Amino acid sequence: MLSAAGGTHTVRRGDTLGAIAKKYGTSISALKSANGLNSDTIIVGQKLTLTGSAAAAIHVVAKGESLSTIARKYGTSVRSIKSENDLKSDLIKVGQRLKIPGKSKVSDPAIHIVRKGETLSLIAQTYGTRVNTIKEANNLRSDRINVGQKLNIPSGGSRSIIAGGSSLLAPVIAATNRLRVDSSRWRYIVCHHSAIEAGNAEAYGRAHKRRGMENGLAYHFVIGNGRDSGDGEIEIGPRWKKQLQGGHVRSDKVNESGIGICIVGNLQNHRPSTKQRQAMNELIGFLKDGYSRSNAEVTVHKLVDKNHTVCPGKYFPYDDLKHFA
């Protein structure tokens, strides 16, 4: 758990009470009562009094955690944690105490480059701001924007960010904005389940490496179930960061041109969580909206590899895919 340096946290774009609570090892209700909040709504620039433990910035390793999930949790890097703790390898043990170095600066994207299919309102939603705020910041007279246009996304101000909402997608947007994505390359978006309740991108990546996949994790994205990653947390695999083909189906054609999304859990036995569904829908919407062919087919593993798999399971929310048809 990270202690509250200085005892306050200034709300940044994309922050939610849940994320702040997690970061400082406290709870949403503790934050709300410490700050006299009646709802989960927080405002960018707002200063929140923290009620975290007074211990130093020490993280106790929990089951299923890896250096990379911990680094992500605290907004720092694996390398910084390793050097802070004199670790020679990436191996950590449950119960091990790690010093968490000062938070490295992860700057919010202040510039957004317009992608195919984007509208001002979609962009405003993405950044938790309003169409008019973006228009003012860019001296736009109309709502018309062009692909490739650079928009200043103002920070600060009094925009309210509702807990939940597009925050699940925020890391994907931030990471993807830094990539060069050839949207014409991606013709399929293929949904999977992991068929087991445990695991996260890191764990599946290790398993896929052991199975001989040199690029590790076969999927591009993994949506957590709250066990080894957050509920609805979208983990971004190395293949998306490097824009490599997937390895998630038998068909070479679909692997070559298909984005793989894996929902953690055995959906043959139960439905995904509400947050997983929300994350999946937001992610597919985002990918369809400028990061894949506009006519990209949103499908599932068993329809691609017929008679070979039940993936993504009988409780997969098939109806959700209809609005991407």
Ligand SMILES: [Zn+2]
């Ligand atoms: Zn599958």
